[in-house]
Amino acid sequence: MSSPQFTLYAHIGPNPWKVVFLLEELGLTYKLAHVDTSKNEHKEAPYVLLNPNGRMPTLVDHHNNDFAIWESGAIMLYLIEKYDTQKKLSFEKFESEALAKQYLMFQMSGQGPYFGQAVWFEVYHPEKVPSASDRYMAEIKRIVTVLNTILEGRNWLVEDKCSYADLSFIPWMWLFDWPVMKMSNWREVPEYKNVVRWYDAMEAMECVKKTKEIRATEFKMPSS
Amino acid sequence: MASTLANRTKLITRHLTTAAKSIMSDAKHPITLYTAQTPNGVKVSILLEELGLPYNVRTISFDKTEQKEPWFLEINPNGRIPALTDSSFDNGKGINLMESGCILQYLVETYDKDHKISYPHGTxxxxxxxxxxxxxxxxxxxxxxxxxxxxxxxxxxxxxxxxxxxxxxxxxxxxxxxxxxxxxxxxxxxxxxxxxxxxxxxxxxxxxxxxxxxxxxxxxxxxxxxxxxxxxxxxxxxxxxxxxxxxxxxxxxxxxxxxxxxxxxxxxxxxxx
The missing domain is CATH 1.20.1050.10 (Glutathione S-transferase Yfyf (Class Pi); Chain A, domain 2)
Structure with missing residues (x-):
């Protein structure tokens, strides 16, 4: 068997898995390289030679002169534009692509950073800082209600098809089902009903199920 | 049932078109930038200036919480600045965009065809x-x-x-x-x-x-x-x-x-x- 086309440098955190959804759904071959943050591997050579920001993920395309690209949003666009020639997860129309990129940017600059701060202050920070916790919990709830408004009367963010833009929101949404976030009743909240329907439709997709399996078996889940 | 739905859709469409027109009535140029004096707002105006593109400026007042007004949420459901509309898009169909990073990508891909400040797609x-x-x-x-x-x-x-x-x-x-x-x-x-x-x-x-x-x-x-x-x-x-x-x-x-x-x-x- 020939060696896989891609190496994806990953850790347990949410961002690498957006890329795995695409690799799975597009049927591309890849291997996962586990970057061990407990050993500080993400801050040292050789990893920082690939990604000067020392964050995961980074993708290397062995069929394109070992082209390396980082920032999960840029990686997703690279895979889509180069390898989704059948438009399985993207669009023919320039307008639809413009909107898909808009939602991807909203995920990258809105959902990701604020969900990240919320989980830090709710779960990881050793000391309770109520005003910071409240700030970020309020912001992530606001972001989910914005998504809910966008999804009113429609199944997907753009056209009537699941795209990379929809999938990009999934890994951070997993936080809502994580017991320590104390959000487990979110499915009953009327302001989130469209998001629940949309999220569950994606959770039922083969590429998402497979990605979750890989994440759970190959990467140690943090105890919750 | 189906006809009621069709009527409602027509009504909503008419309402949206009127709203969009009233917003754009004093617009001189196809591009309108909804902005405020912030690091995210100036990204877009700097790019428009670098590309030499004419544009209308609509200041959004945070004091008056204009970014949360229904007409603005129609353009940007996230209620943040900047937002940009381009009425020339898709043969006059027009487009509303939010997220400064996406707006920058849209503007260079649409208007910087000779790659003055961008690189060809896919390089x-x-x-x-x-x-x-x-x-x-x-x-x-x-x-x-x-x-x-x-x-x-x-x-x-x-x-x-x-x-x-x-x-x-x-x-x-x-x-x-x-x-x-x-x-x-x-x-x-x-x-x-x-x-x-x-x-x-x-x-x-x-x-x-x-x-x-x-x-x-x-x-x-x-x-x-x-x-x-x-x-x-x-x-x-x-x-x-x-x-x-x-x-x-x-x-x-x-x-x-x-x-x-x-x-x-x-x-x-x-x-x-």
Missing amino acids: AEYWDVQQWVYFQNAGVGPMQGQANHFYRYAPEKIPYGINRYQTETARLYGVLNTRLEQQAKKGSGFLVGDKLTIADITTYGWVRSAGWAGIDIENFPALKKWEELLDEREGFKKGRDVPTPSRIKEMAKDEEAAKREAAKASAWIMKKD
Whole structure:
């Protein structure tokens, strides 16, 4: 068997898995390289030679002169534009692509950073800082209600098809089902009903199920 | 049932068209920028100036919470600035866009056909631009914004919050500084390739506001040099003063003025939305 086309440098955190959804759904071959943050591997050579920001993920395309690209949003666009020639997860129309990129940017600059701060202050920070916790919990709830408004009367963010833009929101949404976030009743909240329907439709997709399996078996889940 | 639905759709469509027309009635140009004097707002005006594109400016007043008004939420459901509409898009069908990073990508892909400040789609430089644009929009912007919050706006002083976000912002500035040192060795003063791109434009407004977040630019000499290079460009001079003159540098130096401004901004930032 020939060696896989891609190496994806990953850790347990949410961002690498957006890329795995695409690799799975597009049927591309890849291997996962586990970057061990407990050993500080993400801050040292050789990893920082690939990604000067020392964050995961980074993708290397062995069929394109070992082209390396980082920032999960840029990686997703690279895979889509180069390898989704059948438009399985993207669009023919320039307008639809413009909107898909808009939602991807909203995920990258809105959902990701604020969900990240919320989980830090709710779960990881050793000391309770109520005003910071409240700030970020309020912001992530606001972001989910914005998504809910966008999804009113429609199944997907753009056209009537699941795209990379929809999938990009999934890994951070997993936080809502994580017991320590104390959000487990979110499915009953009327302001989130469209998001629940949309999220569950994606959770039922083969590429998402497979990605979750890989994440759970190959990467140690943090105890919750 | 089906006909009722069709009627409702027609009514809604008519309503939206009227709303869009009334907003655009005084518009001279196809492009309208909805903005305020912030690092995210000036990205778009700087790019429009660099491309020499004419545009209408609609100032969004945070004091009046205009960013949450229904007509604006129709353009940007997230209720943030900047937003951009382009009525010439798709043979006059028009498009509404939110997210500054996406707006920059849209403008260069639509209007910079001869690649004055961009690289052809799919080239290595094109992807390099994408990763640095995301680095700013997902990293520098959100983290420096949190530093501003805890350092300037939060009603309660939380040393941990200030320290956490200033440290992360400084780390990200270090990544930019190293990158610019490497670029200088190749004879380039820009983040990607050998010319100005949206990677520089998206980052500039935030670096210019370093002092407001309590970050000392003197610790990042290559980044400071880059900022000074961009300061001198006509497009940057014009674009950074939209919709009102940029005073962030002067304010960050004047403690009293900074306190007054922070208190004013804090009043609307702390409003629940």
